Amino acid sequence: MSSLAPSNQTIRVAVIGVGLVGAEFVDQLLALATPNPFRIVSLSSSKNALLGLDGLSFTEGWRSDLWKSGKKPGSFADLAKELSKLVVPNQKVVLVDNTANEAVAASYPLFLKAGINVITPNKKAFSGDLRLYDEILSASAASGARFLNESTVGAGLPIISTLKDLVMTGDTVHKIEGVFSGTMSYIFNEFSPAQGTGPAFSSVVRIAREKGYTEPHPADDLNGADVGRKLTILSRYIPALRTALPSGYKSVSTRSLVPGELENTESGDEFIEKLPAFDEQFDKMRKEASAEDKVLRFVGVVDVKNGVIKADLEKYPNTHPFATSLGGSDNIIMFHTERYGARPLIVQGAGAGAAVTAMGVMSDLLKLV
Ligand SMILES: NC(=O)C1=CN([C@@H]2O[C@H](COP(=O)(O)OP(=O)(O)OC[C@H]3O[C@@H](n4cnc5c(N)ncnc54)[C@H](OP(=O)(O)O)[C@@H]3O)[C@@H](O)[C@H]2O)C=CC1
Ligand SMILES: N[C@@H](CC=O)C(=O)O
Numbered sequence: 031m032s033s034l035a036p037s038n039q040t041i042r043v044a045v046i047g048v049g050l051v052g053a054e055f056v057d058q059l060l061a062l063a064t065p066n067p068f069r070i071v072s073l074s075s076s077k078n079a080l081l082g083l084d085g086l087s088f089t090e091g092w093r094s095d096l097w098k099s100g101k102k103p104g105s106f107a108d109l110a111k112e113l114s115k116l117v118v119p120n121q122k123v124v125l126v127d128n129t130a131n132e133a134v135a136a137s138y139p140l141f142l143k144a145g146i147n148v149i150t151p152n153k154k155a156f157s158g159d160l161r162l163y164d165e166i167l168s169a170s171a172a173s174g175a176r177f178l179n180e181s182t183v184g185a186g187l188p189i190i191s192t193l194k195d196l197v198m199t200g201d202t203v204h205k206i207e208g209v210f211s212g213t214m215s216y217i218f219n220e221f222s223p224a225q226g227t228g229p230a231f232s233s234v235v236r237i238a239r240e241k242g243y244t245e246p247h248p249a250d251d252l253n254g255a256d257v258g259r260k261l262t263i264l265s266r267y268i269p270a271l272r273t274a275l276p277s278g279y280k281s282v283s284t285r286s287l288v289p290g291e292l293e294n295t296e297s298g299d300e301f302i303e304k305l306p307a308f309d310e311q312f313d314k315m316r317k318e319a320s321a322e323d324k325v326l327r328f329v330g331v332v333d334v335k336n337g338v339i340k341a342d343l344e345k346y347p348n349t350h351p352f353a354t355s356l357g358g359s360d361n362i363i364m365f366h367t368e369r370y371g372a373r374p375l376i377v378q379g380a381g382a383g384a385a386v387t388a389m390g391v392m393s394d395l396l397k398l399v
């Protein structure tokens with residue numbers, strides 16, 4: 031394989047978060063063909079950290095070395111200070127945040143101001159308060175450091191890059207609609223198939239979690255917040271809607287599927303344990319849809335013309351593409367624009383899972399080479 035970068039260009043990478051996606055990302059990065067342009071200079075979980083500004087070399091493999099490091103992660107300010115020593119002309123430094131953590135997300139302006147690029151599948155910074163989003167934009171504009179977040183919507187699928195391309199080439203987006211949650215897609219493809227019957231709702235949710243599709247807490251998928259966050263992220267790339275959601279996903283009209291009694295469940299494990307008690311109510315919804323020859327699908331809509339941004343559980347005829355063409359954790363996203371008028375531009379494929387999400391993060395990283 032040919033080399034990815036001129037040999038004098040080394041990109042230093044600091045990785046925060048080595049859970050499902052993070053661990054796969056580190057494996058994908060280390061497996062790149064030589065000469066590998068990337069050097070990991072910092073690696074941290076919430077409990078352990080490794081730092082080596084010349085590039086970490088692993089003796090027993092990165093997992094074991096990190097586990098045995100005996101060092102706790104320092105503050106984000108300290109990390110930004112250390113990494114900023116590496117920011118010199120023609121050398122890039124990148125923070126890769128593979129957590130779902132709000133505090134890490136809130137620190138992006140700090141890193142960007144210091145000239146450190148930020149790449150992440152973490153939706154928090156781009157789908158919350160508009161103030162943080164604006165701080166990120168200004169910090170990036172001031173230093174020239176970039177932030178790339180392709181995996182925040184549709185995992186590795188080219189959703190954000192497609193939308194940016196449409197907008198930047200002067201197309202007008204009228205509506206974006208589709209199935210945006212890999213978890214919800216998997217759950218309803220299995221629970222409410224075109225033939226009408228399927229397994230119990232709680233068992234499908236448990237399997238979605240085991241497959242690595244869900245957020246760390248599955249309620250964050252089932253309450254529609256994950257779709258609301260993705261709709262917020264996309265809306266902010268559309269000029270007419272840039273400031274439409276000042277408090278982010280909380281302003282998106284969203285239907286929650288979390289039973290009221292489970293709303294304050296602390297852990298994902300406890301949530302999964304208690305969910306079977308509510309199987310009957312989901313079964314009733316499935317039967318109602320099936321009686322009309324319809325399936326249930328959880329969809330999101332950004333309707334620019336009518337100013338509607340919503341996430342809801344809808345019924346679709348058994349013959350609709352959402353009923354017949356989706357499988358596994360597939361996302362399907364349709365862009366209706368001025369240029370794609372009669373027939374929308376459609377992107378479809380796996381929208382969750384460690385391999386495809388880490389691939390989206392890797393492909394953002396490769397954009398810096
Ligand atoms: N899974 C998927 O299909 C997709 C995931 N994403 C996004 O990717 C991100 C990661 O998801 P996923 O890997 O599934 O989640 P995991 O829960 O498996 O991993 C998250 C990791 O973040 C670590 N972490 C949390 N806080 C900190 C901190 N302050 N410093 C260092 N590490 C920290 C946790 O470490 P510890 O274990 O030590 O607590 C945990 O291992 C999320 O933002 C998610 O929304 C996006 C698209 C698809
Ligand atoms: N939990 C999310 C993961 C990707 O963002 C989903 O199911 O889509």
Ligand code: NA
Binds near residue numbers: 185390
């Ligand atoms: Na994507």
